[in-house]
Amino acid sequence: MAQTTGAITGATAKIEINVNSTGYVDISGSSQSIDAVEMTRLNGSAHTMEGDYAVLTFGKQPPTEITVNVLYTEVSTEGFMKAVSALKNNQSVVLRWYPAGSLGKYFLTPAGAKISSVSLPGNDASSGEPLMVSFTVMSPGIETDIA
Numbered sequence: 001m002a003q004t005t006g007a008i009t010g011a012t013a014k015i016e017i018n019v020n021s022t023g024y025v026d027i028s029g030s031s032q033s034i035d036a037v038e039m040t041r042l043n044g045s046a047h048t049m050e051g052d053y054a055v056l057t058f059g060k061q062p063p064t065e066i067t068v069n070v071l072y073t074e075v076s077t078e079g080f081m082k083a084v085s086a087l088k089n090n091q092s093v094v095l096r097w098y099p100a101g102s103l104g105k106y107f108l109t110p111a112g113a114k115i116s117s118v119s120l121p122g123n124d125a126s127s128g129e130p131l132m133v134s135f136t137v138m139s140p141g142i143e144t145d146i147a
Contacts, residue, residue, distance in 0.1 A: 012101040015068065017079070018094040019086045027070070030078035032132065034097055035067040037107070039142050061141035065116070066095060066109065072121040072131035080118070083135035087115040095137050105146050109139035 015031050016024040042059035070079035086093050093115060096108040116138040121131040 008100045008104070010099060014098040014102045015079075016096045017082050017086075018096070019082055020089075020091040020093075024094075024096065025077055025082065027077075027079040027082060030071045030073050030075070030080065031068060032071065033069045035069070037064060037066050037142065039064070039144075064109075064139050064142055066137045066139060067134050068095070068137070069132060069134045072133045079135070080133055083115050083118050087118050087135070090114070093137060095139070105144065107142055107144045109137055110141055110143050113137050113139035 010033070013034075014026065014028045015034065016026050016028075018024045040062060042062055044057050044059075045054040047054050068079065068083075070083075072080055075081060076085075085091075091114070092111065093113050094109055094111070095113065096106055098104050098106045114137070116136050118135045119133045121133050123131070
């Protein structure tokens with residue numbers, strides 16, 4: 001097989017958040033990264049007295065956590081403030097991200113997802129680095145437009 005020419009960089013990724021069904025807000029400008037998310041399906045196995053292999057069964061998707069790393073800002077339409085507000089008010093969220101940018105495929109959290117945690121900023125007066133924080137979305141699963 002020939003080497004791929006379809007490699008993608010995350011430099012142009014897009015991420016949006018929809019809090020309480022009020023519409024998607026693009027938080028790409030204050031977001032640095034999304035930790036790798038593992039899409040899984042519950043499964044089990046059992047051996048029978050007949051045959052050499054186990055019988056396999058597959059069920060539903062388990063709940064999944066998505067961690068988003070963002071710049072600490074105090075702008076109400078950016079990632080950190082949106083996440084804190086949704087957590088404090090116990091609001092539902094939909095997180096949608098496009099690893100290859102807005103023209104690529106997307107992944108999203110289905111209805112019922114909520115912010116389960118938000119890290120608060122630390123501070124180091126000897127550093128010139130931007131303050132970074134993160135928030136975690138607990139989702140009932142992951143949806144995608146990949147067939």
